[in-house]
Amino acid sequence: MQLRKIRIRNFRNFADMTIEPFPTPAVVVGENGVGKSNLLHALRLVLDPDLSDRRRQLQPDDIHDGSAPLAEGTEVSVEVELSDFDTDPDAQSELDGAIVATGPLVARLTYLFRPRKSLGVVLGTAPARKLTPDDYNWTIFGANDPSNAMLSAKRYAALSVLPALRNAEDDLGRADRSPLTRLLRELPPAEDNVDRALAQMQAARDELSRDPNVRAVRRMLRERVKTMAGPQLDLVMSLAFAGRSEDLLRTVRLFVDPFGTRGVERTSTGAANVIYLALLLERLRLRRQAGDGEDTLLAVEEPEAHLHPSLQRHVFAHLLGEPNRLVLTTHSPHIAAVTPISSMVLLAESAGNTRARIVPPGLLTPEQTADLQRYLNVTRAEILFARYVILVEGAAENYLVPALAAAAGFDLDGHGVVVAGVDGTDFAPYAQLLGPNALDRPFVVLTDGDIATSDTAKRDRTKGVIVSAAEPGLWRAQGLLQIQDAEAYEYFADRLQGMAELELPDSGTRLGRDDLVVEASNAGVYVGRHTLEVDIAPLLADEMVTAFNELA
The missing domain is CATH 3.40.50 (Rossmann fold)
Known part of the structure; x- marks a missing residue:
């Protein structure tokens, strides 16, 4: 069930x-x-x-x-x-x-x-x-x-x-709470073994009951109660040792060494919790x-x-x-x-109400699921706990974006913003995961423009069609718009095809490119001109020279 x-x-x-x-x-x-x-x-x-x-x-x-x-x-x-x-x-x-x-x-x-x-x-x-x-x-x-x-x-x-x-240690040490006792009730020892153990224990109990000190304790207790309460509390007390099969199971303790000398309380809290969970399962x-x-x-x-x-x-x-x-x-x-994509349930607050989001079956292709499962490591898994996500291509952006934010006086951590590199340019699986049809988290994409002049064509993985090799950054933006904003996608696609067919002028910018960059940014996809390192050089040239000289 x-x-x-x-x-x-x-x-x-x-x-x-x-x-x-x-x-x-x-x-x-x-x-x-x-x-x-x-x-x-x-x-x-x-x-x-x-x-x-x-x-x-x-x-x-x-x-x-x-x-x-x-x-x-x-x-x-x-x-x-x-x-x-x-x-x-x-x-x-x-x-x-x-x-x-x-x-x-x-x-x-x-x-x-x-x-x-x-x-x-x-x-x-x-x-x-x-x-x-x-x-x-x-x-x-x-x-x-x-x-x-x-x-x-x-x-x-x-x-x-x-x-x-x-408190796993305390629960494991108490028979009435221990999952070990419950497990033994589900898989009890053979009845013959229990009877034999009880007989041996009975003989040992009888021997202990005849011990002078045990008998002295019994006598002292009787006299103390009689003195305190008088004859109106007429109790005939004796000392014995429990001897039922249930009591036998309750006396079984778990040790964390092969010699039965170190109880669970002698191990770490983490180890006790693992043992506790294993017994429950x-x-x-x-x-x-x-x-x-x-x-x-x-x-x-x-x-x-x-x-x-x-x-x-x-x-x-x-x-x-x-x-x-x-x-x-x-x-x-x-x-x-290490959580399978299909097992994730994300709870998020919206206008004073909590809503739940899952990744619907069939939304991601098997290849996209495998990509996400492979690359959703500990660092990238933080996107599941973030309020906002900035998806970037790789290591340079992972260092530069937080540094630029700090220099501008904006605390990314304080606002719950996570910068996550996808180690490449294939943002589509992440956009699907975070998009409106799945986890529905606020996110933006920062990608290089990678202006190219080659006439060779390539296949756009997000669309499954042949596209021009010019303006690869804008083609990536188009694929992401298709996931995020259908209306913006239609407008964008009509204009990009014609613009990308233009020769690259001496100015280095095709006619209409700036308008498409703005249109993409309105949908949360920010496309650079070349690569981030090249684009940022005019802004931080002196600082980059200083840093290079210090490192070299």
């Missing part, structure tokens, strides 16, 4: 947000405060069997700022759709009342929080009095009927959230293979906590390369760099 869609209305950051299709696995990225944790909490409202009913009863600050406040009557809903259970009869039976589509099967579960019907509140009109949380109730229903309560469905299609501020794998149902979706907040960058890349490249029901929220470009 997998999560295929989520829609959140009027909850915290989200006025009305839909993610469809919801990727599996999913990596949710975005700036601080944009709602990554709130997205997971919204999922918990529907799917987490361990979330208490009290926490499902929302409060005024849970309502989106742009909707009617709780006091005036509002409605919050979180709708999820589940699929991939066509061959699972247990899931079909459990979700029978929630199925909304067949071939393949799709089930819909919705958390709904609204005023009690007895109050007669009509949404959109002012109630007779200000409402309080006690005037609301919540339900989880199947399909499209709010009266079709399905509160138990969350125990089958369950969500388990591993919070960011977890193994238990979930066994539960999914069991015949009695339960198909848990695991969500992990900020898994990069306490992990060295190279370890982040290795661990999550492995996890995200496997087919699993995993949701991660992260600020780490190291994790983003």
Whole structure:
């Protein structure tokens, strides 16, 4: 089973947000405060069997700022759709009342929080009095009927959230919280081995109970209680050692050396978190293979906590390369760099509301996807967390653009601007990724003019047609306009074809070129005259000579 869609209305950051299709696995990225944790909490409202009913009863600050406040009557809903259970009869039976589509099967579960019907509140009109949380109730229903309560469905299609501020060492050291204990319950030792171990432990316990000091402790405790409470508290106490099979499993501890001397608390926090996550994933794998149902979706907040960058890349490249029901929220470009393009979910704020963007299936060609996956390294992965992006060709621009911005008194980092080099001139995959049909992030392109006089033709990869070799920078701009601005593209294409056929005059500028450069810049594509180094020489000639002499 997998999560295929989520829609959140009027909850915290989200006025009305839909993610469809919801990727599996999913990596949710975005700036601080944009709602990554709130997205997971919204999922918990529907799917987490361990979330208490009290926490499902929302409060005024849970309502989106742009909707009617709780006091005036509002409605919050979180709708999820589940699929991939066509061959699972247990899931079909459990979700029978929630199925909304067949071939393949799709089930819909919705958390709904609204005023009690007895109050007669009509949404959109002012109630007779200000409402309080006690005037609301919540339900989880199947399909499209709010009266079709399905509160138990969350125990089958369950969500388990591993919070960011977890204490893996403490949890591993406590049997009631340790995923090791739960894993051993899923895969318990053979009954004969358990019985034999318990018999040996019983003999050892009997021997210890006869020890003079143990008997002295028992006697002292009896006398102290009798003195304190008198005869009205008539207790007959004894000391013994637990001896059930469950107790035996709870005593198994995890060590990080082959001799059983160093407990998990003796390793690093990062290593403890990796061990903790591995135990959880193994238990979930066994539960999914069991015949009695339960198909848990695991969500992990900020898994990069306490992990060295190279370890982040290795661990999550492995996890995200496997087919699993995993949701991660992260600020780490190291994790983003190894995330498949199809798994990315970008949350971004717009006019006081958070919206979600994914890369729709089929938008990128296999070649573009491979290019992005290959070159979206740690540095370039920062574009997923940026407010604005400047795409440039390579190393020279990567150094010069930030330096020019600083000299002009503009703090790129302070404004969330990232300069990303594509190591070449093929901007099209990045423009598709950041463009309006995918992640929809503000970006501009800075590219060389590369004026050429050769009559030889070449194929324009962004259009798939033969174009002139003259003015390659403007031909690149045309391909990008086709992605970003259809209206500007038509105007640009008509004029560029004729202009590029002109001979290059002595002045070095073809008639009409400057107008096309301005037109491209209006669409966020800035085309130089030659190359950046040549174009910038008249502006910084003295500084460049000084720098060269110092370095030489």
